[in-house]
Amino acid sequence: MGVSPMPGGPVLELRAVDKRFTGTYALKKVDLAFKEGEIHALVGENGAGKSTMIKILTGAYVRSGGTILWRGQEVALDTPQAALALGINAVHQEVVLCPHLRVAANMFLGDESTRTGLLRDRLMQRRAQTVLDELGFRIDAGMLLGDLTIGQQQLVATARAAMRGARFLIFDEPTAYLTREETDQLFRLIRRLHQDGVTIVYISHRLEEIFELAERVSVLRDGALVATRLVAETSTAELIRDMVARSLAEIHYKEEVPKRDLLLEVEGLSGPGFKDVSLTVHRGQVVGLYGLIGAGRSEFVQCLFGRTRRTAGKATLKGLPFHARTPAEAIALGVALVPESRRDQGLCLNLGVGFNLNLTIFHRLSRLGIVRRAAERAAAAERMSDMHIVAAGQGARAATLSGGNQQKIVIGKWLSHGADLYIFDEPTVGVDVGTKLEIYKIFARLLREGAGIILISSYLPEVQDLADELLVFNRGRLKSRHPARAVGPETVLKEAIGV
Amino acid sequence: ETIPVIVKDTTSQYWQVVLAGARQAGKDLGVSVPEMGAQSEADIAGQITALENAVASNPTAIVIAPTQFAALGAPITDAAQSVKIIGIDSGADTDAFTSFLTTDNEAGGKAAARALAAAVKARTGKAEGEVALITALPGVGSLDQRAKGFKEELAASYPGLKLVADKVADGQPTTGLNITTDLLTANPNLVGIFASNLPMAQGAGQAVAESKPKNLSLIGFDSDPKLVQFLKDGALAALVVQDPYRMGYEGIRTALAAAKGQSVPKNVDTGVTVITGATMDTPRAQELLNPKIN
Amino acid sequence: MSESTATGALAGRKLKFGFLLNLTLLGLLVLLWVILGFATENFATYTNITNLLRQASLWAIIAIGQTFVIITAGIDLSVGAVVGLASTVVALLLVQGWPIWAACLVTLLMGVLIGVAHGFAIVQMRLPPFITTLATLTALRGIGLLMTSGQTIAGLPSSFSAFSRESFLAVPNLFWMVLLVAAPCYLLLHHSRLGRHLFAVGSNREAARLSGVSVGRTIYLAYIVSAGLAALAGILTASRIGIGVATTGEGWELQSVASSVIGGASLFGAVGSVIGPLLGAILLTTINNGANLLNVNPFWQRIITGGLIVIIVYFDQLRRRGR
Amino acid sequence: MSESTATGALAGRKLKFGFLLNLTLLGLLVLLWVILGFATENFATYTNITNLLRQASLWAIIAIGQTFVIITAGIDLSVGAVVGLASTVVALLLVQGWPIWAACLVTLLMGVLIGVAHGFAIVQMRLPPFITTLATLTALRGIGLLMTSGQTIAGLPSSFSAFSRESFLAVPNLFWMVLLVAAPCYLLLHHSRLGRHLFAVGSNREAARLSGVSVGRTIYLAYIVSAGLAALAGILTASRIGIGVATTGEGWELQSVASSVIGGASLFGAVGSVIGPLLGAILLTTINNGANLLNVNPFWQRIITGGLIVIIVYFDQLRRRGR
Ligand SMILES: Nc1ncnc2c1ncn2[C@@H]1O[C@H](COP(=O)(O)OP(=O)(O)OP(=O)(O)O)[C@@H](O)[C@H]1O
Ligand SMILES: Nc1ncnc2c1ncn2[C@@H]1O[C@H](COP(=O)(O)OP(=O)(O)OP(=O)(O)O)[C@@H](O)[C@H]1O
Ligand SMILES: [Mg+2]
Ligand SMILES: [Mg+2]
Secondary structure, eight states: OOSSOOTTSEEEEEEEEEEEETTEEEEEEEEEEEETTOEEEEEESTTSSHHHHHHHHTTSSOOSEEEEEETTEEEOOOSHHHHHHHTEEEEOSSOOSOTTSBHHHHHTTTSOOEETTEEOHHHHHHHHHHHHHHHTOOOOTTSBGGGSOHHHHHHHHHHHHHHTTOSEEEEESTTTTOOHHHHHHHHHHHHHHHHTTOEEEEEOSOHHHHHHHOSEEEEEETTEEEEEEEGGGOOHHHHHHHHHSSOOSOSOOOOOOOOOSEEEEEEEEEETTEEEEEEEEETTOEEEEEOOTTSSHHHHHHHHTTSSOOOEEEEEETTEEOOOSSHHHHHHTTEEEEOSOIIIIIOOTTSBHHHHHHTTTHHHHEETTEEOHHHHHHHHHHHHHHTTOOOSOTTSBGGGSOHHHHHHHHHHHHHHHOOSEEEEESTTTTOOHHHHHHHHHHHHHHHHTTOEEEEEOSOHHHHHHHOSEEEEEETTEEEEEEEGGGSOHHHHHHHHHOO | OBOOEEESBTTSHHHHHHHHHHHHHHHHHTOBOOEEEOBSTTOHHHHHHHHHHHHHTOOSEEEEOOSSTTTTHHHHHHHHTTSEEEEEESOOSOSOOSEEEEOOHHHHHHHHHHHHHHHHHHHHSSSOEEEEEEESOTTOHHHHHHHHHHHHHHHHHOTTEEEEEEEEOOSOHHHHHHHHHHHHHHOTTEEEEEEOSHHHHHHHHHHHHHHOOTTOEEEEESOOHHHHHHHHHTSSSEEEEOOHHHHHHHHHHHHHHHHTTOOOOSEEEOOOEEEETTTTTSHHHHHHHSOOOO | OOOOOOOSTTHHHHHHHHHHHTOOHHHHHHHHHHHHHHHOSSTTSHHHHHHHHHHHHHHHHHHHHHHHHHHTTOOOTTHHHHHHHHHHHHHHHHHTTOOHHHHHHHHHHHHHHHHHHHHIIIIISOOOHHHHHHHHHHHHHHHHHHHHTTOOBOOOOHHHHHHHHOEETTEEHHHHHHHHHHHHHHIIIIIBHHHHHHHHHHHOHHHHHHTTOOHHHHHHHHHHHHHHHHHHHHHHHHHHHSSBOTTTTTTHHHHHHHHHHHTTOOTTSSOOOSHHHHHHHHHHHHHHHHHHHTTOOHHHHHHHHHHHHHHHHHHHHHHHHTO | OOOOOOOSTTHHHHHHHHHHHTOOHHHHHHHHHHHHHHHOSSTTSHHHHHHHHHHHHHHHHHHHHHHHHHHTTOOOTTHHHHHHHHHHHHHHHHHTTOOHHHHHHHHHHHHHHHHHHHHIIIIISOOOHHHHHHHHHHHHHHHHHHHHTTOOBOOOOHHHHHHHHOEETTEEHHHHHHHHHHHHHHHHHHHSHHHHHHHHHHHOHHHHHHTTOOHHHHHHHHHHHHHHHHHHHHHHHHHHHSSBOTTTTTTHHHHHHHHHHHTTOOTTSSOOOSHHHHHHHHHHHHHHHHHHHTTOOHHHHHHHHHHHHHHHHHHHHHHHHTO
C-alpha cells in the first residue's frame, strides 16, 4: 500500500474493525476497503451493522477494536471532528439535525461563516438557498427545521452533506422517505459528486437502486462482512442470498383478497395541509396514497386519526358517522395509524422494546388496573418472535435498535391491538427485503381478516404492487384515482408533480 | 463533658454572637460545645431534628433557643426526661426548662416603639405622623412578638403615630432595601420605620442613607458593624439591642452548674437596651455593640 | 429501563473500580451507615435510627410524589408550599374542633384540588410546569399566611401530635406512613396501566398520544399524586411540630427534586422509581444526621453535603452507565 | 416543536382575542406600567422608575446568565449562592484594603472558576446539571459562611457603595451595568458561532456533536457565563447594600429561572433570548414595586404575584402559538 493514493486505490480501509455494545456485537472483524472515487453500496438485513459501520467512520461511535487507514495512514477517527477534518461526511439514517434552528443554520452548523466574529446569517441563508435550489429541493432555507416534514428534513441533510465539499460521502438509506422524483434528483446529485471524484458509500434496502448507481457492493450479515462484489457481475437473487443466507422467492407479495363491504367513506374532508379529499375504503382493500413530499398525505391521515382538527367534510366508518377528536377516540372506533416518523411519533425511545410493543394493549394485559407481568412478557415475546424483531431482549431500549427493527415495533404494537382500518404511513421505510416481505404478508393477513388498509408510500413500485386503488395527491388535494395496476408509472409521476 | 447549644439559625450574625459567647464559656469551663441549629428561623422541623440529634448524642445538658413557642414544647418536654435543658432567648410551651435566660421580645418591640416616638419627637417636634414596620420573615415567633409589642405600645401610648404599612419580607437585606425605597416613594410623609431585625435594618439603613429623607427616623433591632456605622452617621436613630453574647455564655455556665446538681435560677431576663447616637459611646453600649467574637 | 452490565472487554478497568461500581445507591447508603456506626458512639443506637427515620419520612413522602411528576418530564415546585398550607389548614380545622379524621380528609382533598389546578394549567392552558408550580408556590404561601395572618396555629389535640412521636412495632409511626404511601405508589407506578402511561408520556408525549394514551389524564394523575402526598406530608408536619405554620416546608421543593434525582430519576422524563426517592431522602437525612452527631461545624456541614451529593450521584451514574 | 400558523380557519377566534394576542411580553409590561401610573400617585415619578430599574438590575443580570444555561437544556441552581459568595469575597478583599478594580477582578475570576467546575462536573463527570448546581448551591453557601463565620462584612470604601447609588445620564449605574452585560451577551447569543452552538446543543446534542460542534466547550461556556454574571451580580449587591453577606441572594435561583421562562425560554432547551429574561426580571420587579406602592397586604402580594405570572405567561404562550 503506497503512501500516495493511486487513482482507484483504497482511500479508506477498515481492518478487523469490531464494535461491541453491552452484550452484543454489532460489527465483527470487518475488513473492507473503499476505493478512491467509487460508488460503493452496502446492503444487509435490519441490524446487520450497516449504520454502525457508518457511525464508526464518522466518529459518532468509537470502535471497540481494529484499525482504520485513511490513504494508507492509520487514523484514530474517534471524534466527529476527526472525521470531518478528513472530509468524511454522512447523511445519517435517522435525521440528526437541530429542529429549533433554521434550515440554513443547520446546513452550516459547525462550519459557520463569520466576519469579525459575527455570524453572516444573510450570506449563509443565501448560499444555503442556492444549494437547495440547485439540487431542485423545494425548501425555504429560512424555515425552522422542525416545521418541515421528515422527508424534507432528509433532503436538508443531503444538501448539507453535498455542500460541505466532502471527499468521502456516506448516504445511509437516503431515499427511505423520498418519492421517485426526489430520488431522481438525489441520484443526479450523487452522479455529479461521483464525477467530481468523491468517494461515495450508499446504503439502501432497495436493491434496484444499487444496480442503478453502484459499482461495487458489500454485504453485511450479523455484523460480519459476507462478500464484496462487482455490481455488474451479480444479481438481486445473489445479493439476497448473501444477506439472508436463504433464498427468497419474491420480494413483492400480494395475495388477492376479495373486496367486501364498505368500511370508510370520506367526503370533502379538509384540514391543515390538505383540502377537499374524498375516498372510500372497503374491507379487504388496500388504498394507496401517492404524492411528492409535502403533498399532504400524512396530514390527511393524521386528521382522520384525530391528531389534528378537521375544518370541513365528513366521514363514515362502518356505516356510522366518524369524527375522531383525539387519537384515542379513533382507536376506540377501530382505526390504527402507523405514523411516518418513528422517532418523533412512534417510539418511546428510552423505554424498552416490550414496553413499546405493549403500549396500545396495556388495558388488555391488566386486571383491575394492574398489569399482569407474565401476560405482558408473553405478549411482547410473541410479537417479537412473530415479527422477528432483533433486540438484546424485551428490556433493551428502543433507541438501541437498528432502524428497521424500530419500524417493526411501531407496526407491531398495532398488530397486537387490532383494528378495522389500518393506516400505514411509509411502513417499509428502512426495512430490509425479508422484513418487507413479512410486512406484506401481514397486510394480506389483515385483509383476509376483513380489515381495510390505507397505505402511504413514496415508493411507487410498492404502492402499485400492493394497492387495489391508487390515489395521487398533489399540493394538498386529491388529483386523481386509478385502479393501481392499470396505470403507468409515468402517468402517476406526472400527476404527482403536475403544476 | 458535652453541652450542645442549639440556636435558631446558624447563618445569622445574631446567632453567631450567641455561639461565640457559648464557645467562650466552653473554653473557660472546659466543656465541649457542639454548635447546632436550623438554617433558617422559619425551619421548625429542622430545629426539632437538631434537638433529637443532640439528645441522641448523650450530652451533659442541652442549651436551646426555641424557634417557636408551641412547636418546641413537646419535644423539649420529651428531651428533658433524659437530660437537663436550658432555654435561652425565647420561650417554649413547656415547664421542663431547668433554667431560662431570655430576652422578652415583646418588651423589645415596646422599647422600639418608645425609641421611635422619642426620635420622631426630637426630629419633628411632636410624636405624630405616619410610621411603618418591616418584618423579615413571616412565621418567626420572636419577630411576631416584636411586632406585637411594637403595635401595642404605639396604640397604647402614641395615638399620634399611625402605622400605615406593615410589611413582611423574605429575609434578604436587598428586599429590605427595596421595600424601604418603595415605602419612601409611596409615603413621602413617613416619619418613622421600625426594621425589626438585622437584615431588615441593614437594608432599610442603606435606603435611608442613600435618600436621606428629612423627617424620617429609623429604628433597628440587633447590631453589626454596619449598623453601628449607620448609627454614627445618623441614618439610624436608635438600635434596640439584646445581649446575645451573655445569653450564650450564661447558657453554658448555667447548664454545667445544673448538670452538676447546683441550684440555678429558674428565670433570667437578659434584657434589651436602646442605644442612640448619643449613648453609643458609653462602655456598656460599646460592649453590646461590639461583642468579641472569635 | 435497566441496562445490563458490560462483559469482558472492560475487565481491566473493572478490576480497578469493580468494588465501587457494583454498589448501588443502597450500597452507598449502607456504607455511609457503617462508617457512621463506627465513627460515632451514638449513630447505631435505637433512638438515633428511629430519629433518622422520622426525619427522613416527611421528605420521602413528598419526594415520592415529586417522582411521579418528574417521570412525566415535569416538575412540581409547589410541594413545599402545599406542605405549609396543609399544615395550616389541618391545624385550623382541628382547633375549630373538627374530628381528626375529618380534618385530615378535608386537607387531603385540598391537596387533590391543588393537583387538579396544576393539571388544568398544564394540560388545558398549556403552561410550562415550572412556571405553573412556581406561581402556585408563591400564591399558596400567600393564602396560608392570609388564612392565619402570619400567625402559627397552636392548640392541636394532643392525640394528633402524639401520633408522629409514637412508634408501632418499634418503627416510628411516621415511617409506617412512608411505607403505607410507598406500597400503593409502587403498585401504581410499576405495576399498573396508569403507571405505564406515566412513563410513556414522559418518554414521548406524541407517541403516547398516537397510541391512544390519554396524555392529559395521565398528567393530571401525576400532579394530583404529588400535591396529595405533599398535603399528607403537611398534615404529618403539623403533627410533628404540634402547630400549623404557613411557612413550613420552605425549600422542600428542591430537596424533593434532589431526593428524586439522587434516586435515579431524570428530569427529562421516563426514568424513575418509588424506591429511588425513598433512598434519596434517607441519604440526605443521613448526611445531616451524621454531621450533627460528628459535631461538624454547620458551615462545613453544608460543604460536605454538597460534596457527598456529587460523589454519590457520580458513582451511581457510573454504575448506571454500566461501565 | 414549534407550530406554524393556521390561516383562515381560526379567523373568528382571532377577531375576538386579536388585541390581546398581538401583545408581546413587552406589551403586557407596558400595560402594567400604565395601569400602575394611573392607579398610584408615585409610580410614574423619576425616583420610582430609577428605583425600579435599580431593583430589577440584579435579577436581570443573573437571569441573562441563567438563560445561557437554560438554552443548553441545563439549569443553574447555584446562582443565588454565587451572588452571596461573591458579595462576601469582594467585601473581604476590599476591607483588607485591595483596590476596587483588583477586588472585583478576583471575584469575577472566582465566578468563572465556579463555572468551570460546573462544566467539569456536567461534561467530564456527566452529572445532571440540576444535581451539580444544587450541590454547589449548598457547598458555596457553606464556604461563604465559613469565610465570614456567619458575620456580615462591613466597612467597604464609600466610593464602592456610591457606585450603585449614582446615576449616569439620568439612568442608574446599576441599569447601565445591565445594558453593559446585555449588549455583549446579545451579540454572543444571537450573532456569534458560539451562540449558535448553544442553541444547537440545546436542540439536539447528538446532531451538534456529529456536525463537529464541540459540545463540551459549549456547555462550559454556558455555565461560565452564568456563574460569571452571578459573581458580577454579587459584587453589585455588595455595593448596593454596602456590606458582604454570605446568605444574600437566597431564593434568587428560582427567581432567575422564572425571569428566564417568563421571558420565553424553554427548560427543554434551544429556546431563549437576551431580551426575554431582562423583561421577565423587570416584570417581576414591577409586580413587587406596584404592590408596595399600592400598599397591598404582603400576603395578598404573594397571591397576586402568582396569579399575574400565570396570566402573563398564558397570554404570551397564546401569542407564541400564534392563535
Ligand atoms: N447504541 C446502541 N446500543 C446497543 N446496541 C446497539 C446500539 N446501536 C446499534 N445497536 C445494535 O447493533 C446492531 C446493528 O445495528 P445497525 O443500526 O448498525 O443496523 P443496520 O444494519 O443499520 O440496520 P437497519 O437496516 O435496520 O438500519 C443491532 O443489533 C442494534 O440493536
Ligand atoms: N399545521 C399545519 N398548518 C398548515 N400547513 C401545514 C401544517 N402542517 C403541515 N403543513 C403543510 O402541509 C403540507 C403537507 O405535508 P404532509 O406531511 O402531509 O405531506 P406528505 O404528503 O405526507 O409528504 P411526506 O412524504 O413528506 O410525508 C406540507 O407542505 C406542510 O408544510
Ligand atoms: Mg441502519
Ligand atoms: Mg408524509
